[in-house]
Amino acid sequence: MSEETLTETLPPIRHWPAFDLTGTDFDPVLADLMREGPVTRVQLASGEGWAWLVTRYDDVRMVTNDSRFSRAAVMGRQVTRLAPHYIPDRGAVGVLDPPDHTRLRRSVAAAFTAKGVERIRPQARGMLDELVDELLQDGPPADLTATVLTPFPIAVICELMGVPAGDRPDMHTWTQLILSSAHGKEASEKAKREMSAYFSDLVGLREGSTAEDVTSLLGAAVGRGEVTLEEAVGLAVLLQIGGEAVTNNSGQLFYLLLTRPDLVARLRSDPGIRPRAIDELLRFIPHRNAVGLARIALEDVEIRGVRIRAGDAVYVSYLAANRDPGVFTDPETIDFSRSPNPHVAFGFGPHYCPGGMLARLESELLVDALLDRLPGLRLAVPPGQVPFKKGALIRGPEALPVTW
Numbered sequence: 109m110s111e112e113t114l115t116e117t118l119p120p121i122r123h124w125p126a127f128d129l130t131g132t133d134f135d136p137v138l139a140d141l142m143r144e145g146p147v148t149r150v151q152l153a154s155g156e157g158w159a160w161l162v163t164r165y166d167d168v169r170m171v172t173n174d175s176r177f178s179r180a181a182v183m184g185r186q187v188t189r190l191a192p193h194y195i196p197d198r199g200a201v202g203v204l205d206p207p208d209h210t211r212l213r214r215s216v217a218a219a220f221t222a223k224g225v226e227r228i229r230p231q232a233r234g235m236l237d238e239l240v241d242e243l244l245q246d247g248p249p250a251d252l253t254a255t256v257l258t259p260f261p262i263a264v265i266c267e268l269m270g271v272p273a274g275d276r277p278d279m280h281t282w283t284q285l286i287l288s289s290a291h292g293k294e295a296s297e298k299a300k301r302e303m304s305a306y307f308s309d310l311v312g313l314r315e316g317s318t319a320e321d322v323t324s325l326l327g328a329a330v331g332r333g334e335v336t337l338e339e340a341v342g343l344a345v346l347l348q349i350g351g352e353a354v355t356n357n358s359g360q361l362f363y364l365l366l367t368r369p370d371l372v373a374r375l376r377s378d379p380g381i382r383p384r385a386i387d388e389l390l391r392f393i394p395h396r397n398a399v400g401l402a403r404i405a406l407e408d409v410e411i412r413g414v415r416i417r418a419g420d421a422v423y424v425s426y427l428a429a430n431r432d433p434g435v436f437t438d439p440e441t442i443d444f445s446r447s448p449n450p451h452v453a454f455g456f457g458p459h460y461c462p463g464g465m466l467a468r469l470e471s472e473l474l475v476d477a478l479l480d481r482l483p484g485l486r487l488a489v490p491p492g493q494v495p496f497k498k499g500a501l502i503r504g505p506e507a508l509p510v511t512w
């Protein structure tokens with residue numbers, strides 16, 4: 109595009125309020141922004157000023173995979189954002205750029221590949237079976253979130269991290285305190301310090317280890333001088349906390365399935381379709397509210413005729429990209445036969461989610477266990493009475509009352 113055709117009239121700044129959305133409803137403001145796009149400007153509940161937002165699939169992939177947009181440059185800036193307190197720690201994986209980002213992610217990459225997560229499938233299945241045994245023993249009704257969808261991802265991430273079973277309750281308590289704003293910033297900071305001290309000991313103990321769990325991989329990388337202990341601990345904390353994202357995501361997944369008997373019938377009659385169906389559900393589920401961490405343009409960049417200036421903050425919406433009609437035919441429809449399904453539910457570019465394979469494995473095991481072992485599984489209350497989390501960054505049901 110020539111200089112003359114660049115749009116120099118800035119689009120209006122749209123206020124994007126924090127809604128308490130329920131079910132799997134798509135954010136109505138995001139839907140408007142997608143219509144108004146392709147490149148819009150937004151102001152979120154916290155932080156200062158405005159930021160660009162891109163919503164089209166190709167643009168989202170470009171921004172997230174282009175070194176002209178930096179995460180490190182977000183540090184020290186009060187970019188407009190959803191989270192009230194969240195200002196990431198310096199050196200955290202989310203706010204590093206390559207080559208430091210690449211070096212840090214490489215240290216644990218092996219544990220998160222398809223092969224790496226397959227290693228723990230038998231243990232994961234065993235832990236889930238125990239939880240479902242208890243559920244069956246106690247009988248209906250039950251809160252699926254409290255009984256299965258919360259303890260299972262914790263057990264699995266602890267297994268992958270190499271955290272002994274006895275320390276799982278501490279990990280869960282710290283994670284809840286770190287992620288929730290309800291207990292205040294102090295409590296959250298204290299929990300983060302305690303979890304960091306725990307991982308500092310554990311990683312320190314595993315220096316030179318040849319085991320395949322994450323803290324051993326980190327210990328070995330520290331031992332070889334590839335990452336510092338501080339970097340290793342910061343990454344361990346984020347991976348441990350990230351592990352619980354599956355609770356919310358699978359909460360939405362089961363809410364969706366239990367309100368769509370046609371989808372459950374299909375999964376039961378054709379189990380072979382389950383892995384592909386889970387990817388389609390991941391595409392469809394609105395995992396988070398609004399947008400996560402911004403990127404900063406390091407130089408002027410033109411996107412679809414709009415000039416983004418050096419220093420401007422830019423957000424991408426993976427949720428919007430997953431509903432781009434140019435890539436996904438009939439994007440509002442859940443279609444288990446969709447193929448290919450190049451969704452970006454786990455992000456794109458260097459910061460793509462390291463937990464993607466793990467989340468898929470857990471979702472698959474959950475669908476197998478709950479649909480096959482509880483043939484009469486259904487909601488115990490009308491869908492409108494399922495309580496959803498309020499004021500949350502990641503969306504999901506507070507409780508999922510079920511019976512069978």
Ligand code: HEM
Pocket residue numbers: 172201202203213265346347348349350351352353354357395400401426452453454455456458459460461462463464466467
């Ligand atoms: C269904 C569940 C999950 C979803 C939908 C999800 C989604 C995402 C997305 C969209 C990103 C951001 C990409 C970006 O910054 O551009 C991300 C980053 C991240 N996720 Fe996940 N995630 C899930 C589960 C997990 C799990 C199980 C873990 C832990 C193993 C995890 C750990 C992380 C970490 C550490 C990052 C930051 C990566 C980086 O900046 O390099 N997530 N995730």
